[in-house]
Amino acid sequence: MSDQKLIDYSVLRGVATLTLVNAPANAYSHEMMRQLDLAILKARFDEAVHVLVITGAGEKFFCAGADIAMLNAVTPSFKYHFCLHANETLCRLEQTPKLVIAALNGHCVGGGLEIALACDLRVARRGAGKLGLPEVNLGVLPGTGGTQRLARLVGTSRAIELMVHGDSFSFERGLELGIVNTIFESEGFAAHLEEYAEQFCPPRRASLAVGGIKRAVQSGSEMPLASGLALERELQQQLFQSGDAKEGIAAYVERRKPQFSGQ
Helix, strand or coil, X not given: CCCCCCEEEEEECCEEEEEECCCCCCCECHHHHHHHHHHHHXXXXXXXXXXXXXXXXXXXXXXXXXXXXXXXXXXXXXXXXXXXXXXXXXXXXXXXXXXXEEEECCEEECHHHXXXXXXXXXXXXXXXXXXXXXXXXXXXXXXXXXXXXXXXXXXXXXXXXXXXXXXXXXXXXXXXXXXCCEEECCCCHHHHHHHXXXXXXXXXXXXXXXXXXXXXXXXXXXXXXXHHHHHHHHHHHHHHCCHHHHHXXXXXXXXXXXXXXXX
């Protein structure tokens, strides 16, 4: 276990920012994934946190993926368990009942894109970098959920095409494909990101409802329709009992803007 700080964690106005810190390319190691796992859990159980933002340190890279030098130095068995642990961490990120935004401040390739794909929304800084899953050029496949999440996002044929070519492409192309949700101008990117993330926090948004929507979509998409509808009804019933639902309905009746509390 290393004492090096590889995840910077901060909270401001309901948004927890988890920054990948490993110059020059923010490549991830087993230790970074361990720290990321702990940071996700910290944010999940912090009642003051309503949204998580994942980004990279600096302006050149969001994340260039796994530390190839590290992988080259370890046994095949360690590589397998490393991928297994990384997958568990990204599933935790995907399943945490709070909105998760990937802020692509620079190049986002390989395992870096796999981290971003495990987030709910992806916003990018215009002209700041490329996207891609180039693992085929190393003789392997995107093994941290990339084959599964990309296919669910863009469709099987398009996902296969992107992965077997292994090419990198612009954030603008990512927007066209539906991988990127929004592109902000490079100038003022941090301020745009801050405003974007805070819109999903109380008092502007009912964060419990946001979390319920996420769970209904993430879990329901893996179920038969009837089971998904049952999950939706269960989550709706829970939300009807929340203070935010009472406030939202009252505000509608009284023709005023709701002031949500996240409760």
